[in-house]
Amino acid sequence: MDELEFLKKDWKKQDGNYPKLSFEQLYQMILKKSSSIVRWIFIISVLEFVFWTILTLCLADQEYWKEMEKIHLKGFTIALYLVGYVITFYFIFKFYKNYRKITATDSASVLMENILNTRKTVKYYIGYILISTGFTFLVYTYFTFKYHIANMKVKNSSLYEFDLNQWLIFIGAFLVFMLVFLGVIWLFYKLLYGILLNRLHKNYKELKRLEIEN
Amino acid sequence: MDKELEHQFVSNLEMHQNIVHKICRIYTNDQASHNDLFQEITIQLWKAYPKFRGEAKFSTWMYRVALNTAITLYRKKKRSIQTQDYDTVHFRIQAQEYDPQEEQQLKLMYNAVKELNDIDKALVFLYLEDKNYKEISDTLGISEVNARVKMNRVKTKLKKILNP
Numbered sequence: 001m002d003e004l005e006f007l008k009k010d011w012k013k014q015d016g017n018y019p020k021l022s023f024e025q026l027y028q029m030i031l032k033k034s035s036s037i038v039r040w041i042f043i044i045s046v047l048e049f050v051f052w053t054i055l056t057l058c059l060a061d062q063e064y065w066k067e068m069e070k071i072h073l074k075g076f077t078i079a080l081y082l083v084g085y086v087i088t089f090y091f092i093f094k095f096y097k098n099y100r101k102i103t104a105t106d107s108a109s110v111l112m113e114n115i116l117n118t119r120k121t122v123k124y125y126i127g128y129i130l131i132s133t134g135f136t137f138l139v140y141t142y143f144t145f146k147y148h149i150a151n152m153k154v155k156n157s158s159l160y161e162f163d164l165n166q167w168l169i170f171i172g173a174f175l176v177f178m179l180v181f182l183g184v185i186w187l188f189y190k191l192l193y194g195i196l197l198n199r200l201h202k203n204y205k206e207l208k209r210l211e212i213e214n
Numbered sequence: 215m216d217k218e219l220e221h222q223f224v225s226n227l228e229m230h231q232n233i234v235h236k237i238c239r240i241y242t243n244d245q246a247s248h249n250d251l252f253q254e255i256t257i258q259l260w261k262a263y264p265k266f267r268g269e270a271k272f273s274t275w276m277y278r279v280a281l282n283t284a285i286t287l288y289r290k291k292k293r294s295i296q297t298q299d300y301d302t303v304h305f306r307i308q309a310q311e312y313d314p315q316e317e318q319q320l321k322l323m324y325n326a327v328k329e330l331n332d333i334d335k336a337l338v339f340l341y342l343e344d345k346n347y348k349e350i351s352d353t354l355g356i357s358e359v360n361a362r363v364k365m366n367r368v369k370t371k372l373k374k375i376l377n378p
Contacts, residue, residue, distance in 0.1 A: 002369070007320070018231075026231070029252075032257060033257075036254060036287040104278070108354045109355030109356060110355050203285055206333045
C-alpha cells in the first residue's frame with residue numbers, strides 16, 4: 001500500500017485522541033498577545049522609522065545651521081530636509097498600506113509575498129537613508145573645504161590645500177570609512193532579519209520553485 | 215470587539231479545535247511547542263475572524279489561517295529539551311488494536327513526515343485531511359498542476375527517508 005494511504009488510515013483513527021480544550025480555556029487564549037513575526041516586523045520597522053527621523057532631527061541644532069550658513073549650504077540643507085520628509089512620509093504611507101494587506105486569510109504564497117513586500121519597503125527606506133547620507137556627506141565635505149579656508153582668512157592658503165597625494169589618501173580613507181560603516185549596518189540587518197525572516201524566505205522559495213520549474 | 219462575536223468565535227473554535235491540534239502535531243516536536251503554536255493559531259484565527267464572511271465553511275477557513283500561522287507567522291522558540299517520543303506517547307496511548315509491527319511502521323512514518331520541510335508538511339497534512347488538489351492549491355496559492363507534482367515528490371521523498 002502507498003505509504004501515505006497507510007498513514008491516512010491511522011491518522012483518521014486518531015481523531016478522538018486529541019486534547020479537548022474547554023470554552024473557558026479557549027476564551028482565555030484569545031485575550032493573549034500575538035508573538036508572530038508580523039508583529040515583530042511592525043515593531044522593528046516603526047522603531048527604524050523613528051530612529052532615523054530622530055537622528056536627522058537631533059543632528060540639526062543651531063550650531064549646525066550656523067555652520068551650514070558659513071559654507072553656503074543653508075538653502076540646500078533646508079531643501080534637502082523638505083525632500084527628505086516627503087520621501088519619509090511616502091515610505092511610511094507605503095509601509096502602512098503594505099502592512100494592512102497582510103492577512104492570514106490569504107493563501108500561503110500571497111501572505112508570504114505581502115510580508116516580504118512590507119519588509120522590502122523598510123529595506124528601501126534604509127537604502128535611501130544610507131545613499132542620501134553618503135551623498136550629502138560628500139557635498140558637505142566639498143563645500144567645507146571650499147569655504148572653510150576662505151572663512152578662516154588664512155594668509156597663505158596654499159598651506160591648507162591638498163596636493164594630489166593627500167586627496168587620494170583622503171578619498172581612500174573616506175571610502176574605507178564608508179565601507180566599514182555600511183558593512184556594520186549590513187551585518188546588523190543581516191543578523192536581525194536573518195533570524196526573523198530566514199524561515200519565511202526558505203518556505204517562499206520552496207513554494208515558488210514549483211512555479212518556476214513548471 | 216463585542217461579546218457576541220467572541221462567543222460565536224470561541225464556540226466555533228471549540229467545535230473544530232481538532233484541526234488546530236492536528237496542525238500542531240505535524241509542526242511541533244514537544245508538548246510545550248504544541249501549546250505555543252496552538253496559542254498563536256488561536257490568536258491569528260481570532261484576529262482574522264472579522265474577515266470571515268461565511269462564504270466558506272468555518273473549518274475550511276480555519277485550515278488556511280491555521281496553516282499560514284504554522285508555516286509563516288509563528289516564530290519558533292528555541293527549546294533545549296525535546297521529547298523524542300512526544301508524538302507516539304501522546305497520541306498512540308489510546309490506540310485500541312495493538313500490532314507491534316504496524317506500530318513500528320507508523321512510528322517510522324510519523325518521524326519521516328517530521329523530517330520534511332514546512333511546505334511538504336502542509337501538503338501531507340492536507341492530504342491526510344482528505345483535501346482535494348483544488349483545495350490544496352487554493353490554500354497554498356500554487357496551481358493545481360504544481361500541487362500534484364509536489365505531492366508526488368513528497369511521496370518519493372518519504373519513500374527515500376523510509377528506505378535510505
